[in-house]
Amino acid sequence: MKIETILAHAGLCTDEITGAISTPIYQTATFRHPAVGVSTGYDYSRTINPTREALEKTMAELEKGRRGFAFASGMAAITAVLMLFSSGDHLIVSDDLYGGTYRLFDKIFKQLGIQVTYVDTSNAALIREAIIPERTRGLFIETPTNPLMKITDLGELTGLAASKRLLTIVDNTFMTPCLQRPLEFGVDMVVHSGTKYLGGHNDVLAGVVVTRSLELSDKIGFIQNSTGGVLGPLDSWLVLRGLKTLALRIEKQQQNAEKIAEWLTQNRIVKQVYYPGLSDHPGHCIHKRQSTGFGAMLSFRVPDAAWAEKIINRIKLITFAESLGGVETLITYPVKQTHGDIPVEIREKIGVTDDLLRLSIGVEHVEDLIEDLEQAMAAKEQRP
């Protein structure tokens, strides 16, 4: 079945009693047992809830994985994955990644004895160098990375990981399973902030893990139930509802992003545009090979911080807010928002500096978006 069809049918007709086309919202904590030792399959909603289950099954199908797991947020999903590891384990992580993930590694799991090396994972040689024999257990990457859109070769990554028996985890938030399915390249687990494209409407927080093997499915299921960072039934339903239009949204958002990326490269004040769809992007060819699209996230560099702030203050149609992936176009200032938790010296080293802006392109008409950016980036303020 094609992905568009799976999406349109997400959670369709699971209610056999009424035949409701939309999965019911099972707003319940617990379930009655027909008799001692007899269960309907549902005991307690932390363990399994029918609405959440519909979402989890859809996610597994979309990512071509064995099982899906829904969490209260993207960070709760990543936390659950990290619970697989133990004190003394070492992980290799993309150096350019979402600030919340960095914070989780550096402030919380570090105290629990997990050691991390941050490398530019778009360079396999650097990953290889960072491996500590007998200690390195996992690779956690984003491709494209956030916010600098670096691309990692997934086939090369899993080849390397297999030879060293490392678990591979890919944050697939930026791409969605519509455009990229890392499990098909042998990646062990995919994580998502479901808040972003999957939900797609900036109205729900959610996280997802999809596993490739039965063994990992059992382990993540155990962690999900034990640590309890689960997604509520209404929020599960909202993500399911969002998924139905994912293919339409991402196609339109991507079209808009391609046009805006082109336009930005022509703009006088733009120093650099980071979008894997541009043919001179260093990861363009690899990305093209492993995904079916370039997504709708892009970053660009302006002359200095003053310009960045000026643009943010001048934009009218585009919303200045944290987050991404929704139908509304958002502009984010990574140094102050999404990546504020990363120490300044690391940010400087990887290039997340105060002249960098990130755009999450929505489904508005592209000409309106360009017009808004144009007036915000004009040398002089335009008078109405």
Place this chain on the structure above:
Amino acid sequence: MKYATRILHNGGEVDPYAGALSIPIYQASTFHQYDVDNPGKYEYSRSGNPTREALEKTLAALENGTHAYAFSSGMAATSSSLAILKQGDHVVATADIYGGSYRILSRFFSKFGITTTFVDMTRLENIEKAIEPDSRLLFLESPSNPLLKITDLSGAVDIARKHNLITMIDNTFMSPYFQRPLDLGIDIVIHSATKFLGGHSDVIGGAVVTKSDELASQIYFIQNGFGAIPGPQDCWLLLRGIKTLKARMDLQQQSAMEIARWLKKQSWVRDVYYPGLPDHPGHEIISAQATGFGAVLSFRTGTVEQARRIMKNVRVWSVAVSLGGVESILSYPVKMSHASIPPVERQKLGITDELIRLSVGLEDAGDLIEDLEPK
């Protein structure tokens, strides 16, 4: 202001924008920012959401705390609170702790170098004996689950202070209406809000309350870092449930007492565990540290067959996991809440195949009693 009034009027109950007497459900993930240099009060819902904030303020007020944090489940509240510990730390926990808490301590935190000693805390000297140089946290539950054992909380706090330990209590069974551990010097109170706080078996949620600024900032850091937060709809349902906390608990407790007294007189019942009964070993202590005895009780039948027959025959009671709802729930700890504790350990704790736990709801007590009678 009397406590019953405070449950309804604690400052967060009116929406300042429209004046609505019910806080709106802010089903938003992110918030528009007006100024690059001065972020607004709300930026991203994982870090702060107005509906969740209203719930958190109410929870803080109910527990006489200053900071409260809501979580996606009681277990998320417990794991997030324990995550303030670091590799090498030691925990002293009560022996008949909730099975889910036992599981995260023994299966997850143990992997991260955090060790736990489980002791019977009805005797305070057991706590003292279990303390090691690396001990950092004392994890209490009183009444305990499912045997309703009572720990002298002030006594436990004294020991913890002497050894510089953080004290944390699971206050789910009592709810803040009957017991406010922060007033007794406990540092952190956790709840499965799924139970009495929500009260309707319709939402999964957790809560952590403290009045220490330092612990609060550590717990907030984990709440935002781990991100195991409840969605706005679930927060709103909890707020709605809390409005009737007193009314529910008063009636549920009254029926629980009636059922406990009745069970006590039945020949097929071997033991009844309810701290409201004057001969319960912890009765005096709980009377001094709480204003009620709650609505959860357990009892042991003479034989396993008798226990199974009751479960098979009940019509009014729901046989289910969970507790604290308006519906009466009968559960079987060995197969349900405490299944994750190894059988040997369970046996030692007295969680045997003859043990049944009751969570008494709002039905007529006479109907509930009649339904338990051997047919």
